[in-house]
Amino acid sequence: MKDLFQEIWESIQRNKLRTVLTGFAVAWGIFILIVLLGAGNGLMNAFMRNGDEFASNTMAVYGGYTSKPYEGLQEGRWIELNDRDITLTESAIFSDYVDDVTATTTKGPFVLVLGDRHVSVDVCGCYPKLLEINKIEMLEGRFINPLDMQQKRKSIVLSASHAQQLMNGGDDYPSLIGKSVSWNDNVWQVVGVYKTDESTQRVQDYVPLSTFQLIFNEQNYEDEIIFTFHGLETEQENEQFERNYKAVINKSHKAAPDDDGALWIWNRFTQNQQMNKGSGIIRKALWILGVLTLLGGIVGVSNIMLITVKERTQEFGIRKSIGATPGAIMKLIIAESVTITAFFGYIGMVLGMVACEIMKHTVGESSLDMFGENVQVFVNPTVGLDVAFGVTLVLIIAGTLAGMSPALKAARIRPIEALHDTK
């Protein structure tokens, strides 16, 4: 091994400039590949983060307009979700798949007042289980609990951003717990503060659904029903379940069982699946782009190795006459090709990773305001060890391919012809 590297070193020493120029193309190719993958990761990380505040195995159900007449009722009828739908969802019909069921209704904006401070908020009536389903992170106090529901208490859970505004920018959340805030004529007791995720969703404050319904005189009404489920692995299973679910709920609203418009289901599980599929495709496309850029470098290496073989024809003839096998000659050329490719490839990779780090520290956490919502477009645009490993593999394969044709050419040199090749 040491001998092999010494040979390669000697050969490269004789053609420093040429080798460096060729190597530059390889380094450039790898650099582009790493930066592309890093940027792609940044986009996809942002994508994923924007979606990951929900438990991934949930479905959200909304009412819609019927799209066909049924049982003597007109089409175009508005379907309102109600407590019976929750009971149906929790019932034995779906118990094979459905775990926790919750429902919410959101209204706003209202002006929330604390002393001389006030803030405009949306208020969401919800069940205690929303805490787990929406992965809400409590910073202080507690979330809505069953007792709140049962006694229709006026408890409110504030988002951190609203809490800060009520405290004039401070973040002494514990001092807020137990205080009373008011909107209109209602006085609410703050029971908890949760961490605001500014990247998505309207920011809202939570109150018990039962209290909410009482205040707005909307007993028996929900905006959306959210439930977690298990055991639906494939897209078909999910579709089948959604069809069955719609049929049951539709029927309770006197809509046709196969009416697709009466209910809207947002299945986060299948959506995630599709997103993963999509990000997989993006990643593949980036790899292909990067490898195509690298191809230019590889052709350069192959070219330079061909010239090297031509220059060293006589030397290889001498080596063969004193006992070098074609395999030994091939090994020499391919090893040189792989060494050049790998060495400059690694330089490109390191520079690419440095560029990714620079990206991370400059535009790494950038976000855009889209449709009034704050959406992150770039999160942690770096590549991991798996990519470094993949690139190493690509470099070795590429170097071998680049050296293959020159090596075969060198191996085919016949010693007598080479020895007569006096320059």
Added chain:
Amino acid sequence: MLIELKDIHKTYNKGQPLHVLKGVDLEIGQGEFVSIMGASGSGKSTLLNILGILDNYDEGTYYLDGQLIKYLSEKEAAHYRNKMIGFVFQSFNLISFKTAVENVELPLFYQGVGRKKRREMAMEYLERFGLADWALHYPNEMSGGQKQRVAIARALITQPRILLADEPTGALDSKTSVDVMELLTKLYREEKVTIIVVTHESGVANCTDKIIHIKDGIIGETTLNEQHHASVFGTDTIIK
């Protein structure tokens, strides 16, 4: 016999077919010091290439040390060249970017001999040829005679069965030529190395014990020359 050639034919098919060897029969025994003489185009270089397994032949048989040398793969040919044959060329054919000692140890590298052992043996051979001080010099820093001695050291380091020398003095002046031929003679006398020299110089041929003349692709007369009187210019003189 160490070398047995029977009815060797060789035709080059480059454009016009050229029948170079037209039935060569040749036997050379262990420990002989032989020269093959002929004018240019007589086929002597082709014969040497076949003897050295650098080239193949079309018809006939070639036994080297009892082993039929025919239809060999490149790998087998390389193996035989490495083990059985040492080459000395007119233009030395040292590898220019390797030092003298690296050149000498290269055949051992292809035998898979370890680094340290290789270096030791190569130094030993260089010392024997009075080149120990030149071990770390590159070929272009050495004189023609020194280069040829390095080449001979490289050829002998594997202790081959035969040493094939193709015009070994062709690129040297007359004084150095004498030195090189004396070295070969010494190797033959003291170490019983079988040496085959191809040359067109009668003075060089005169140094050997047996002169085989080749003409138009067939072996002509063979002169026994143990008294070294074959040259009209007398013993031990090489006229350039």
